[in-house]
Structures are given as structure tokens and as C-alpha cells.
Amino acid sequence: MLKKIYLGFGFLVVLLYSVSAFQGWEFGTSRREVLPADVRNSPGGYRSFHFWHSGFHGGK
Amino acid sequence: MTTFQANCPACGAPVSFKAGGSIVVVCDFCHSVVARTDRALEDLGKVAELMDTGSPLAVGLKGTHHNVRFELTGRAQLGHEAGGVWDEWYAAFSDGRWGWLAEAQGRFYLTFELSLSDVNAMPSFEALRLGHSVAAIPLSVPLVVAEKGIARTISAQGEIPWRLVPNETYAYADLSGPGASFATIDYSQTPPLVFVGQEVTLAEIGLAEARPPEREAKQTKAAQLSCPNCGGPLELHAPDKAERVTCPNCSSLLDLERGLLKFLKALKPGMFQPSIPLGSVGELKEGKFTVIGFVARSVTFDRTYFWFEYLLYNPQIGFRWLVQSDDHWSFVKSVPPGEVSEGFKVATFQGREFKLFQDATATVEYVSGEFYWKVSVGEKARAIDYISPPEMISIELSTIVSRTTYEASGTNAINWGYQEKAQPASGEINCSLGSYLAREEVEKAFGVSGLARPSLVAPNQPNPFIGLEKYWVAFLGLTLILGIFFMVTGSGRQVFSQSFHFDALPNADGTQTVFSDPFTLAGRKNIRVSAISDVDNSWVYFEGDLINQDTGLVQPFDLPVEYYHGVEDGEAWSEGGATTTTYLSSLPAGTYTLRLEGQWEKWQEPSPNLSVQIVQGVPRFTHLMIALLVVSLIPAYSRVRRFIFEGSRWKDSMYTSAASYSSEDSDETGLDDDKPITLGLT
Numbered sequence: 001m002l003k004k005i006y007l008g009f010g011f012l013v014v015l016l017y018s019v020s021a022f023q024g025w026e027f028g029t030s031r032r033e034v035l036p037a038d039v040r041n042s043p044g045g046y047r048s049f050h051f052w053h054s055g056f057h058g059g060k
Numbered sequence: 061m062t063t064f065q066a067n068c069p070a071c072g073a074p075v076s077f078k079a080g081g082s083i084v085v086v087c088d089f090c091h092s093v094v095a096r097t098d099r100a101l102e103d104l105g106k107v108a109e110l111m112d113t114g115s116p117l118a119v120g121l122k123g124t125h126h127n128v129r130f131e132l133t134g135r136a137q138l139g140h141e142a143g144g145v146w147d148e149w150y151a152a153f154s155d156g157r158w159g160w161l162a163e164a165q166g167r168f169y170l171t172f173e174l175s176l177s178d179v180n181a182m183p184s185f186e187a188l189r190l191g192h193s194v195a196a197i198p199l200s201v202p203l204v205v206a207e208k209g210i211a212r213t214i215s216a217q218g219e220i221p222w223r224l225v226p227n228e229t230y231a232y233a234d235l236s237g238p239g240a241s242f243a244t245i246d247y248s249q250t251p252p253l254v255f256v257g258q259e260v261t262l263a264e265i266g267l268a269e270a271r272p273p274e275r276e277a278k279q280t281k282a283a284q285l286s287c288p289n290c291g292g293p294l295e296l297h298a299p300d301k302a303e304r305v306t307c308p309n310c311s312s313l314l315d316l317e318r319g320l321l322k323f324l325k326a327l328k329p330g331m332f333q334p335s336i337p338l339g340s341v342g343e344l345k346e347g348k349f350t351v352i353g354f355v356a357r358s359v360t361f362d363r364t365y366f367w368f369e370y371l372l373y374n375p376q377i378g379f380r381w382l383v384q385s386d387d388h389w390s391f392v393k394s395v396p397p398g399e400v401s402e403g404f405k406v407a408t409f410q411g412r413e414f415k416l417f418q419d420a421t422a423t424v425e426y427v428s429g430e431f432y433w434k435v436s437v438g439e440k441a442r443a444i445d446y447i448s449p450p451e452m453i454s455i456e457l458s459t460i461v462s463r464t465t466y467e468a469s470g471t472n473a474i475n476w477g478y479q480e481k482a483q484p485a486s487g488e489i490n491c492s493l494g495s496y497l498a499r500e501e502v503e504k505a506f507g508v509s510g511l512a513r514p515s516l517v518a519p520n521q522p523n524p525f526i527g528l529e530k531y532w533v534a535f536l537g538l539t540l541i542l543g544i545f546f547m548v549t550g551s552g553r554q555v556f557s558q559s560f561h562f563d564a565l566p567n568a569d570g571t572q573t574v575f576s577d578p579f580t581l582a583g584r585k586n587i588r589v590s591a592i593s594d595v596d597n598s599w600v601y602f603e604g605d606l607i608n609q610d611t612g613l614v615q616p617f618d619l620p621v622e623y624y625h626g627v628e629d630g631e632a633w634s635e636g637g638a639t640t641t642t643y644l645s646s647l648p649a650g651t652y653t654l655r656l657e658g659q660w661e662k663w664q665e666p667s668p669n670l671s672v673q674i675v676q677g678v679p680r681f682t683h684l685m686i687a688l689l690v691v692s693l694i695p696a697y698s699r700v701r702r703f704i705f706e707g708s709r710w711k712d713s714m715y716t717s718a719a720s721y722s723s724e725d726s727d728e729t730g731l732d733d734d735k736p737i738t739l740g741l742t
Contacts, residue, residue, distance in 0.1 A: 006528050006694045010535040017539060017687035021546040021680070024586035024646030035612030 068094055069103045079133045079152040082219035086134070093216060093224055105226040107215045110137060111318055114300035115147055115163055116262065119218040123266035125170060129154045130265075132161070134218030141210045141486060143303045143317070143434035150220050158221045160255050161265075162244070165301070165432065166378045169242045170265060171257030179251035185231040190457060190489050191402070194235065194245070197254055203237035206397040207488035231486075236398030259396070287312060289323045296430055297352045298373050305430040308338075313427065315434070327437060331426045332356040335384060335511055336370055338429045342506035344391060349374050351382075351506075353429035359420040359443070361714070371431060379432060382502070383494060387511070388518035389502045390452065390494035397489045400453055405715065407446040407453050409493065414446030414453045417519045417713045422456070445519060449709075450496035452520040459487040496520045517708040525702035532695040539691060543684035550679035555579055557674070562658055562667035570663065576654040578609060583649035585677040590641045591619040592671045598622070599636075600660040600668050606644070609651045617642050619656075619672075643678070 019025075064077040070092035075085050077096060084095045086107060093104040121132045130151040137145045151159035151170075162169040174197070176182065181196035185208065188194070193202045212229045230248035237243075240259040245252050262268055286293055292309030296302050296316075305314050305321070311329035315322045334354040336342070341350050353371030358364050367385035369392075374380075381392035401408045405416040422443040427435050441458040496518065499511050556579045562572040581587065593600050599622035606615040619642065625634035654674070660667045710716055 002524060002694075002698060003527055003531065006531060006698075009694060010531060010691055013687055013691045014535060014538055014542065017683065018542055021542070021683065022584065024584050024677070026586050026643040026645040026680075029643075029645040030616045033614045033616070035607070035614060037612070039612070 064096065066094075066096070066101055068092055069101050070094075070106070075101075077219060079131075079219050079221075081152065081156070081158055081221050082133060082150075083221055084216075084224050085219045086216045091215075093226055095223060104224070107213070107224075107226045108318075110135070110215045110217055111145055112300055113137070113145065113147055113163075117147070117149055117161075117163065117267065121267060123151070125151075125153075125159065125260075125265045128157075130159060132218075134220040135216065136213060136220060136224055137215040139212040139214045141212075143315075144432070145214060150218075152219075152221075159257075160244075168260050168262065168265075169257060170260045171242060171244060171255035174243075174254045174256045176251075176254060182245070182252055182254070185233065185247045185252075188233050188245075190487050191397070197235070197243060197245075197256070199237070199241070199243075199256065201237045201239060201241050202398075202401075203235035203241055203243050204398055205489075206234050206236040207486075208233040209486040209488070236396040238399050240396065241398060242396075287314065287323075288321050289314075289326070294321070297350055298375075298430065298432065301432045302430040303433055304427070304435050306428045308428075311428075313437070324436070327426065327428075332366075332368065332428075334368065334370065334428065336382070336502070336506050336508055340506050340508070342372075342502075344372075344380075344505050346380065346391075346393075347374050347377050349377075349380060351429070353431045354427070355424060355431075355435065356426035357422050358425050359418075359422050361420070366425065371429065381492070381494075382497075386516050386518060387499070387514040388516075388521060389497040389499060390518075390520060391497050392454070392492045392494040395453075395491050395493045397455075397491045400455065400491045402455075407455070409453050412448055412451070414448040414451070416444070416715055417447045417452075417710075418443070418445040419714065447519045449520045450522040452494040452496075454492045454494060456490045456492075457487065458490070494520060496522060516712070517705060519709060519713070521709065523702055523705050523709075525698045525705055528695045528698050532692065535691045536688060539684065539687050543681075543687070547679040547681070547684075551585070551677035552675055552679070553582075553585075553677055554673060554675045555581060556654065556672070558654075559669060559671045560656060560658075560667075561669055562660075564666050565659070565663035568663055571657050571659050572667070573655065573657040576656075578651045578653050579674070581606070581647050581649060581652050582676055584646050586646055586680070587644040588641060588675045588678045589617060589619065589644065590639060590673045590675070591621055592639050592673075593621040593668045595621055595623045595638060595660075595668045597624050597626075598661040598668070600658065600670065602656045602658040602670065604657075604672075605655040606647065607653045607655060608648065609653060611648070611650065613648065615644055615647055617644060621670075643680075646676075 066075055066077070067073065068075050068087040068090060071087060071090040073087055073089040075087050075094050077085055084093050084104065086093055091106050091109070093107055095102040095104050117132060117135075119132055119135055123130055123132075130153040132149050133152045134150040136148045138148060139145050146162060146164040149161040149163065151161055153159060157172060160171045162171070176196065177198075178196065183194060183196065188205050188208050190205050190208065193204050197203065209232060210229050211232050213224055213226055216224055216226075228248070230246065232247060233245045235243040235245070242258050243254065243256045245254055287307040287309060289312040290307060290310035292307055294305060294307060296305060302316050305316055306312065306327060307314060311327045313324045313327055315324050332354075334351070336351050338351050338354060341348060349372035351370050352373045355369040355371070356366055357369065358366045367383060370382040370384070372380040372382060379394075383390045383392050395409065399409055407414045407416070420443055421440050424435060424437055424439045427437060439458075441456045444455045444457075446453040446455075499513065503509055503511055556576070558576055560574055562574070565572060587606075589604065591602065599620065601621075602619040604617045604619055606617075607613070619640055621638065621640045622636040623634070623638050624636055625632070627633070654672065656672070658667060658670070
């Protein structure tokens with residue numbers, strides 16, 4: 001029984017390692033956000049100082 | 061071949077000596093043994109009626125051995141001093157040789173007389189030691205003495221190539237060796253005769269057509285079919301092999317001799333109850349077996365420990381055992397003693413090494429059912445166990461003192477080192493191989509339920525925490541290979557590099573922000589962001605964002621850089637560094653802009669220089685190490701549990717594991733640790 005469990009676990013670890021290396025995954029990467037479309041489309045867009053200091057934290 | 065016809069000197073009936081080398085013939089009418097001498101025929105006395113041993117052989121059967129034809133011309137039934145009989149058949153070969161075909165317990169041993177160059181080198185019967193080889197017998201394979209005893213000629217039939225005297229006793233020794241080798245030393249003459257050969261099957265000697273040793277359970281042909289003590293009925297599963305039986309009605313121990321039941325002693329009923337009832341039929345790997353006997357045995361160390369043995373019988377296969385000890389089960393079968401060789405605290409069987417586990421005197425405490433030897437309550441045997449889980453080799457050494465009931469008759473009974481009135485100790489070695497059986501397998505085989513669950517570790521119980529090593533090595537190897545592959549193929553391509561310098565901040569809480577020129581990021585490649593700043597005993601902190609210009613995806617990160625150094629008590633110190641690195645998971649391919657918002661300690665001054673580099677597809681040694689560590693977790697746990705399991709196994713042994721045994725422990729065991737254990741009779 002332990003052998004079967006280990007075989008499954010081992011394959012999973014190797015698979016996870018391979019996928020993470022192939023996909024370029026990293027630990028501890030901060031959560032991503034998406035700028036709302038109106039911000040992206042507005043003139044100056046996200047470059048506006050006023051915009052970043054208006055409390056933007058990734059939209060609604 | 062010329063047939064010599066004559067008349068029996070006892071009854072006058074015609075007797076024939078058909079085989080050229082036959083010495084005696086048994087008269088079919090009066091059972092007198094008629095010997096032919098140079099001058100006349102001699103009447104050596106009458107033999108008893110042949111016992112029905114269920115043998116598939118018969119006088120007159122023809123077979124072949126190594127392409128040489130033979131005919132069975134005669135048969136003798138010999139009595140064992142411990143009870144029971146065996147058949148010896150005499151084969152006249154077409155090339156003039158005589159073969160001795162011994163039959164016992166369904167096994168056949170074909171031997172031929174061996175001429176010794178130095179007969180005086182043969183040891184005396186008393187000098188033979190059980191378990192020791194006989195150097196005077198020059199063979200390529202070593203044979204060890206498996207049994208020594210006194211035989212008595214009881215009955216005979218046909219033509220026999222030696223001077224068989226009815227009721228004569230003689231000393232003999234059986235030897236056993238690897239590869240089914242077998243030998244017998246016959247001390248009926250001076251010097252003793254040596255016969256060498258091997259165990260054979262009927263098919264190997266061209267007697268496959270002989271009636272197979274298959275019989276239905278039947279009542280013994282003996283005159284008494286009921287218990288001589290209480291009159292209750294008895295059923296024997298192996299009536300031609302049974303020597304002792306207990307009455308199921310009054311629990312008397314009965315002796316079975318030539319079909320007659322004789323009361324021996326009353327046993328205390330119900331002392332021990334078998335977990336598998338007598339008469340149960342079970343389907344095991346080898347075949348279907350009936351439980352015909354039950355024995356309770358014990359050894360005493362600090363206290364008395366009991367275990368139970370169930371005698372199993374199958375007419376085609378023979379006898380096997382189920383052993384129940386501490387609620388663990390083993391399936392046990394006999395193996396030739398010559399196949400087992402002993403060293404210092406190890407035994408070897410068929411190339412496998414077994415470690416010494418226990419060596420004690422076992423006592424029979426209780427019996428129930430039928431048995432093929434003269435079992436008795438209180439009989440003792442030295443029992444030595446060697447283990448190689450899931451198997452166990454058990455060696456039992458029993459000593460038999462020849463009985464005064466067997467008396468030599470006639471002259472010249474025994475000449476070689478055996479005095480008629482002396483009673484040398486005889487004995488035999490029985491070796492058996494036990495294979496661990498799970499409790500569930502026994503329940504399923506015999507259709508029983510509720511067998512007690514074991515709580516301790518059995519000596520031969522398989523360790524459930526082994527067997528991962530090869531998989532662990534395979535996973536380590538696979539991970540390493542993959543890691544090397546990813547490291548070699550990792551591009552490590554720099555996609556961005558730029559230096560920044562900021563003006564002084566308006567206040568301590570102020571920040572400055574800059575956006576880089578757009579650059580391209582590839583998909584499915586990790587991102588390493590490195591920042592180098594010339595801070596000196598100060599810090600600089602930047603919040604970074606990678607912003608996808610098309611989708612608005614934002615990946616934030618931090619870039620703190622701090623470096624401090626100095627000299628204290630004449631010793632230089634430093635803390636931090638001028639470089640900081642952070643790794644980000646891959647982002648969707650596209651065009652990105654880097655946003656940096658910075659603060660620094662000396663905000664009144666322009667910022668320290670900051671150089672930012674972004675590299676993609678960086679090989680990660682840390683991830684490889686983590687994968688190797690994670691894949692090793694279960695094997696490491698298993699390793700710990702394995703040692704704990706083995707510790708529990710050896711806790712009950714009078715020896716530690718052979719690898720760790722030290723002479724400092726000899727006082728605890730009371731054994732000499734510098735002497736190998738031998739099986740010689742003392």
C-alpha cells in the first residue's frame with residue numbers, strides 16, 4: 001500500500017516540478033491585478049501620477 | 061537371466077530366485093524368508109504380514125533410471141524405533157546393479173551401494189553427529205547426518221539382495237544434502253555399507269503409471285474402529301500414515317500400531333482450543349488441505365510462551381503445517397536437512413541467508429487429532445529458528461533412545477561399533493521452511509472469521525516499510541535528469557536593462573515614480589528582476605510593477621536595497637548588500653512597461669543610482685533541491701518506521717539482529733558468543 005502511495009506521490013512531485021519549470025512558475029509571486037479598461041483607455045492612462053495616488057488597488 | 065527353482069524348506073511350496081543377485085526370497089505361502097547358500101536353502105524365519113502403507117509400488121513393476129531398465133523384485137518393511145514403518149524396494153537393473161528404493165512419507169529415495177576406498181575411515185554409529193558431514197564418504201556435494209536410529213525388519217516380499225533376517229535390528233544413519241542428494245549408512249555389517257543416491261519422483265524413474273498415492277479418507281482396516289477407552293468412533297484421514305490419534309470423545313491419546321488402537325493416556329480436554337477446527341478443509345496456494353492434527357507447544361524463558369501447530373494433509377501432496385504464534389500465521393513445509401547449511405548465527409537455504417532468531421527447547425503441551433509420528437505430551441525437541449522475512453527456517457533436533465522392545469535376534473545382528481545391549485542415543489533433524497501468511501489469507505482459505513488480530517511483530521512478518529528504495533532512487537534520478545535538462549536549456553535572456561536616478565524628495569513620506577520604455581516579455585518563462593544600487597550605510601526602496609500595455613495586467617513586486625558596514629572593536633562587519641533580486645512567475649507574452657516608485661533614506665538628497673535588469677528563462681537550482689527533498693519525504697519516513705518495526709521484531713529474540721550483536725551482550729543471553737551453534741547431539 002505504501003508503495004502505491006509513494007509511486008503516485010513521486011510521479012506527482014516530478015510532474016509538478018516539470019510543469020513548473022516548463023511554465024516558468026515561481027513561489028511567492030505577488031497577486032496580479034488588472035487595470036480597468038477605462039483607466040487604460042483614458043489619455044495618459046496609468047501613467048498619471050494622480051491615478052496611482054488616487055487609491056488604485058486593482059479595481060473593483 | 062536363469063531362474064533358480066526350489067521348494068521352501070518351511071512349507072515345501074515352490075520358491076523362485078529369478079534375479080541373479082538376490083540373496084533371499086520370501087515364500088508367498090508361509091512368509092518364510094528363504095536364503096540360498098552355496099550348499100542348500102536356509103530358513104531364516106517368518107516375517108509378519110505386510111502392512112498396507114498405501115504405496116503405489118508393487119513387486120514386478122518395471123521402470124527406467126538414466127535409460128537403464130529395472131524391475132522391482134522385492135520389498136521390505138522396516139520399523140522405526142520411534143514408531144512407524146517405511147518400505148524399502150529392491151530394483152534389479154538390467155546392467156547387473158541393484159538399486160535400493162526407499163519410500164517414506166510419500167517420498168522416494170533411490171540409492172546404490174558405494175564402494176569406499178578406505179572403509180576403515182568410516183565413523184562408528186556412536187561417533188556420528190547429527191548435522192555433521194561424514195568425510196569418509198567422498199562426494200562432490202556435502203551430505204550431513206539427518207537421522208540416526210535403529211531399524212527392525214518387520215515384513216518382506218519377493219526377492220531381496222541382502223540377508224534379511226526377520227525381526228533383526230540394525231543401526232543406520234540417513235544423510236541429506238543439497239539438490240535432493242541422499243545417502244544411507246547401514247551398520248548391519250562390518251564394515252558398514254554406504255548407499256548413495258537422491259530423492260526421485262515416480263515419473264523420473266519411469267513409474268509414472270504406478271497408482272498415485274491417492275486415497276479417500278477411510279476407516280482404518282484395523283480390527284478396532286472405535287476408541288479402546290470410551291468406545292466412541294474414530295475417523296482417520298490418513299489411516300496408512302497415522303501413528304498417534306486422540307479420541308474426539310474422551311480426549312485419550314491412542315497409539316496406532318499395525319492397525320490396532322491402544323490407549324496411552326488421558327489428556328486434559330479443552331486445555332487449548334484450535335482456532336481452526338479439526339476436519340476443516342482449506343484452499344491454500346499449494347492445494348487443498350485438511351486440518352487433521354493440532355499441537356500446542358511451549359518454550360520457557362522468563363515465562364512460558366505458547367504457540368500452536370496445525371497438521372495439514374493432502375493425499376497427493378502430503379503433510380504441511382500451519383503455525384499460529386502470537387496470532388501470526390505461517391505455512392510450513394519440510395525441507396531436506398542437507399539443503400540447509402549453518403554458519404555463525406546464520407543459516408543458508410537455496411542461496412538465501414537466514415539470521416538466527418531463537419534457540420530453545422520446545423515442549424509439547426497438548427495434542428488433538430491424528431499424527432504421523434509417535435507424538436506424546438511432554439516430548440521435547442531443541443528448536444532453532446532462523447529468519448529472513450517473510451520466511452523462516454526452523455530446525456528441530458530430537459533425541460531418541462532406542463527401545464528395549466526392539467531386540468536383536470539371531471547372531472551377528474550388529475557388528476560395527478554397536479553393542480547389542482547398549483542403547484546409543486539416536487535422533488533426527490527436521491528442517492522446515494515457513495512462509496508468513498496474513499491472518500486474512502487464513503480466514504479466507506478455511507472459511508473462518510474472527511481470528512485474533514496480532515499485536516506484536518512476528519519473527520518472519522514482512523516489514524511493510526521496505527521496498528521503496530528502488531522507486532526513491534528512480535525518482536531522484538528522474539528529477540535530477542529533468543533538472544539538468546531545464547538548466548541546460550534555460551535561456552537566461554536579458555530583456556531589459558536601465559539605470560535610474562531620482563531627484564531629492566519633497567519630504568520624508570514622498571516618493572518618485574518613473575515609467576520605462578516598453579519592452580517585450582516572452583510567455584512561459586520566469587522573470588528575474590535584479591536591482592543594483594550604490595547605497596552606503598543606507599537604504600533605498602522601490603515598488604515595481606510590470607504593466608502589460610495591451611491587457612492592463614499588472615504584476616507588482618518590491619525592490620529593497622540596503623547595505624551597512626563598519627568596524628567594531630577592530631573587527632569589520634557588514635550587513636545586507638548592494639544587490640537585490642526577486643523572481644516572478646511567467647507572464648503572458650506581450651509588451652510591458654516597468655513602473656518604479658522609490659523612496660530612500662536620505663530623501664533630501666538625490667537618490668542613489670539604481671540599475672534594474674530583467675532576465676527571462678532563468679534556471680532555478682532551488683526548485684530542483686525542493687523537488688529532491690519532497691520526493692525523499694516518504695522514503696525518509698518509511699526508513700524511520702522500518703527501523704522501529706525491526707526493533708519490535710528483534711525485541712523478542714534471544715539475539716539482537718546478527719549485524720549488531722556484540723560480545724558484551726553474551727552475559728545476558730547466557731550463550732558463548734564465540735562458538736558457532738552446532739546441531740551435534742550432546
